[in-house]
Amino acid sequence: MEEAGLPPGVLNYLSGGEAEVGEYLVEHPKTRFISFTGSRAVGCRIYERAAIVQSGQKWLKRVIAEMGGKDAIIVDKDADLELAAQSIVVSAFGFSGQKCSACSRVIVLEDVYEQVLNRVVELTKQLIVGDPEKPSTFMGPVIDETAYNKVMHYIDIGKQEGKLMTGGEGDSSKGFFIQPTVFANVDPNARIMQEEIFGPVVAFTKAKDFDHALDIANNTEYGLTGAVISRNRSNLEKAREEFHVGNLYFNRGCTGAIVGYQPFGGFNMSGTDSKAGGPDYLLLHMQAKTVSEAF
Known part of the structure; x- marks a missing residue:
């Protein structure tokens, strides 16, 4: 200077x-x-x-x-479904979804779709939204009024594009609080499956098989993070080659890269x-x- x-x-x-x-x-x-x-x-x-x-x-x-990103978690038909549900909830709603690595798309093979969706909804309903200084609080507010209005706008869009399973409500009277929101049965080309929301909103879609799940996961202009929950080593190796993201995680969530161990950065429109x-x-x-x- x-x-x-x-x-x-x-x-x-x-x-x-x-x-x-x-x-x-x-x-x-x-x-x-x-x-x-x-x-x-x-x-x-x-x-x-x-x-x-x-x-x-x-x-x-x-x-x-x-x-930024439009990050997806794929859940295989032989996956540990409890691990999958826990990973989705933490990745989608940690820090109120205000992470470029946050899970905003969930792609589940049709064999286990309802089981994973129902468990995620159950876990999401247990989350406490409120004062972030309280140890019992899982999710605080979004950063400001602009972010609040943007996320609520996308929730309105989501109500037209999928089935609202839980959440969908906001309260800006004493801060900018948004309930963690889950949409089901969303088309892979829907706006809430394509556009970065940067808030506590996650959309579920169904895949016929693992190849179809990879096709959906790659159906975005972003390429930051992704995760695969599976016990099938062949499918994990296929994802290693064909899931096009800068940070790919197996059998864990898609957030929380460790400096030095998991160098962080994506390609395509993720940077x-x-x-x-x-x-x-x-x-x-x-x-x-x-x-x-x-x-």
């Missing part, structure tokens, strides 16, 4: 809306590197604006972007697959230089 004629610590004093400040920083000719986590729309805008060489700029700007927490991540923030000396 000193190169740009700005004093050290100037970022502490910037004011203005995020769009105004963000555009200025992204487009400034002295900005060399951009690391972003946020929505698909903003990430694509940054990628677009960073590609334009500004007057006085003498480098190509590097962009790392992590832009640049830069794998935060991995051994190569630091190199993305550096500039390589080779020095040779002859004797």
